[in-house]
Amino acid sequence: MVVADTLLGVTEAFLVGSVYLGLHRKVIARIQRRPGPPIIQEFLHTLKFLMKEAYAPITSAGFLYWLVPVFNVIIWSSAVTISAVFRGNLLPFFALYAAYKVLSHGAGVSAGSTYTKIGGVRHAIMPAGELALACSLISAYFITGHADVAGILAWERAHGPLIEHAPFSALAFFTLVWVDSPYSPLDPSKGYDIVEGYLTEYPGFLRSLMYTAEALKFYCELWVFQAVFLGISDPAVHLLAMGALTILLAVLCAVTPILTPYQAVGIHVLVASLMFLDALIR
Amino acid sequence: MRRWLPFLATVAADVALLWIEWRHPGLVREHQGTFAALTILVLALMLLALGWALSPRGEPDRAPFLGY
Secondary structure: OHHHHHHHHHHHHHHHHHHHHHHHHHHHHHHOOOOOOOOOHHHHHHHHHHOOOOOOOOOOOOHHHHHHHHHHHHHHHHHHHHHHHOOOEOHHHHHHHHHHHHHHHHHHHHOOOHHHHHHHHHHHHOOOOHHHHHHHHHHHHHHHOOOEHHHHHHHHHHHOOHHHHOHHHHHHHHHHHHHHOOOOOOOOOOEOOOEOHHHOOOOHHHHHHHHHHHHHHHHHHHHHHHHHOOOOOOHHHHHHHHHHHHHHHHHHHHHOOOOOHHHHHHHHHHHHHHHHHHHHHO | OHHHHHHHHHHHHHHHHHHHHHHOHHHHHHOHHHHHHHHHHHHHHHHHHHHHHHOOOOOOOOOOOOOO
């Protein structure tokens, strides 16, 4: 059931991702002694913006500007379908992540605003993305002999979770998820100086599509992390593990001070270097 | 009503894909990647068309945002 599974898988990823993004916000708020929004707030935001008028700034690149949110949804729906629904090869996941970086740059540039341009460029140059992701997936392949999620899960059933065999790879992938989580101290693409980064000039239902892609991305990254490195294949345990990871990420985001872009990139490179050295020694 | 036409077209495309899967499961299994990609494409366009249909239109003669 390819079509039905794809539709159901992407819908589930959006709903679960939205709720976990809301949980992330809620935990941060509670740590900061605020009541915080309800857990379904991110989902409500997405629905609300879907009914708001969208417009293009006169400086925007027209056609590209309107299609960037659609491409964003396509990229993360594809990543969810390949990795989580069909448990397929992780190389397309890596390629889609790289495409997402190009897209975020395109989102920043196509709006024609200085804020979005700086946000897009900062997001594209973050080395925690492609570098750490590629290295961790390559080391997972060298250890397990499989590049697909189903094969890695089968290997982990026989040999234990991959995090025991490649802890630095798991750390690098976790750093990637941490960088991409909302309010991350390691994410230099948003901040007081550039407002919401490459998202700043996306109003109305275009913003809703961007939020949909964010929810899909959050779900997909958490899913791949705990499938590849924790060896979890049961759907119910998946949801619990993703919830626990979300709470851990929220605590990390809440208690870590915001870093400057140079400091953030320095930490990305440090983690990736540790993992690379670990892979060389092995 | 005209603003709902793109959304209805994407719904029709999705129903057509489901119908093909129901009637010709072997064909869909054989071209799994193509059908999954088509489903995702239709889904993303459906969201865009839904937003287009649901969102109100602003005043046509308002002062334009001139950018930065």
